[in-house]
Amino acid sequence: MTATPAPPVLTVEDLTVVYEVDEPVTAVRNAGLTLHRGEILGLAGESGCGKTTLAYAVNRLHRPPARIASGRITFHDRSGEDVDLLALDDRELRAFRWDKLSMVFQGAMNALNPVGTVRAQLRDTLLAHRPRMSRKEVQGRSEEVLRRVGVDPRRLGSYPHELSGGMRQRVMIAMAMLLEPQIMIMDEPTTALDVVVQRDILREIVRLRDELDFAVVFITHDLPLLLEISDRIAVMLDGEIVELDTAAGLYRDAKHPYTRKLLGSFPSLSGERGAFIRTGVDQTAGAPTEERA
Numbered sequence: 001m002t003a004t005p006a007p008p009v010l011t012v013e014d015l016t017v018v019y020e021v022d023e024p025v026t027a028v029r030n031a032g033l034t035l036h037r038g039e040i041l042g043l044a045g046e047s048g049c050g051k052t053t054l055a056y057a058v059n060r061l062h063r064p065p066a067r068i069a070s071g072r073i074t075f076h077d078r079s080g081e082d083v084d085l086l087a088l089d090d091r092e093l094r095a096f097r098w099d100k101l102s103m104v105f106q107g108a109m110n111a112l113n114p115v116g117t118v119r120a121q122l123r124d125t126l127l128a129h130r131p132r133m134s135r136k137e138v139q140g141r142s143e144e145v146l147r148r149v150g151v152d153p154r155r156l157g158s159y160p161h162e163l164s165g166g167m168r169q170r171v172m173i174a175m176a177m178l179l180e181p182q183i184m185i186m187d188e189p190t191t192a193l194d195v196v197v198q199r200d201i202l203r204e205i206v207r208l209r210d211e212l213d214f215a216v217v218f219i220t221h222d223l224p225l226l227l228e229i230s231d232r233i234a235v236m237l238d239g240e241i242v243e244l245d246t247a248a249g250l251y252r253d254a255k256h257p258y259t260r261k262l263l264g265s266f267p268s269l270s271g272e273r274g275a276f277i278r279t280g281v282d283q284t285a286g287a288p289t290e291e292r293a
């Protein structure tokens with residue numbers, strides 16, 4: 001990490017999300033966090049702790065019975081403008097999503113329209129936000145994003161069923177970066193993929209972040225993976241963020257007993273561990289360093 005953190009791009013304050021079912025479930029409780037420009041913030045915690053609910057609420061994608069009971073979510077635009085996300089109407093939200101903040105879900109590869117080519121789907125998203133783009137610009141941008149995620153631009157003419165799962169997930173990541181958003185939220189984006197493909201895609205995400213400087217909220221229950229790729233990590237337990245620290249700080253000196261328990265539950269973290277994605281990672285001890293790759 002650098003000594004002075006980059007300015008914030010997103011601030012979540014005191015966020016509470018409740019599922020209004022017979023016995024209401026408070027899935028996120030008074031959560032607060034600041035995401036800095038260009039940082040990778042990992043969100044860790046066991047299944048059911050509220051990670052996905054938090055991510056959906058930030059993007060206003062939550063649906064009834066989920067309800068934001070309290071809190072503030074502020075997007076700090078590159079232009080200097082602060083946007084109160086909870087105050088946006090539907091039209092403003094549609095303009096905001098993909099453009100300023102995009103999201104890649106677990107299994108997002110199945111979200112591609114089966115009857116549209118990759119070209120058509122990238123074009124539709126581009127033109128919805130940039131209606132004045134020429135055909136040539138649309139084609140150029142579509143080729144560029146595919147190249148960036150390691151997919152041959154000749155695949156623009158392919159239908160989703162003609163692509164492997166890994167390739168479809170890469171296309172979804174390309175879609176998420178199409179409009180150069182300032183934030184990407186990734187919820188278990190590689191869980192459905194085999195380990196080698198996962199690693200390739202994660203390396204790409206870290207590299208692209210270094211190049212393009214978007215911030216990432218990366219959600220997974222895989223803490224060892226988060227230690228490799230995150231600048232900071234927030235640990236969630238029963239809807240609350242119980243600890244938030246740099247990856248190195250968390251690894252070396254976890255404060256909350258639950259974080260220590262979580263760290264202890266991954267044998268790979270106490271023993272030898274190879275193939276860290278970050279450079280500057282102490283592979284013999286398996287510990288992340290303070291540096292950012």
Ligand SMILES: Nc1ncnc2c1ncn2[C@@H]1O[C@H](COP(=O)(O)OP(=O)(O)OP(=O)(O)O)[C@@H](O)[C@H]1O
Nearest residue numbers: 019021025027046047048049050051052053054065
């Ligand atoms: N539609 C719903 N109605 C009622 N309760 C729900 C609903 N969706 C989620 N919950 C509850 O909210 C809590 C948080 O769920 P959430 O999916 O956000 O957790 P998560 O940490 O993302 O889990 P996972 O890693 O399994 O996706 C859980 O207790 C869950 O049972």
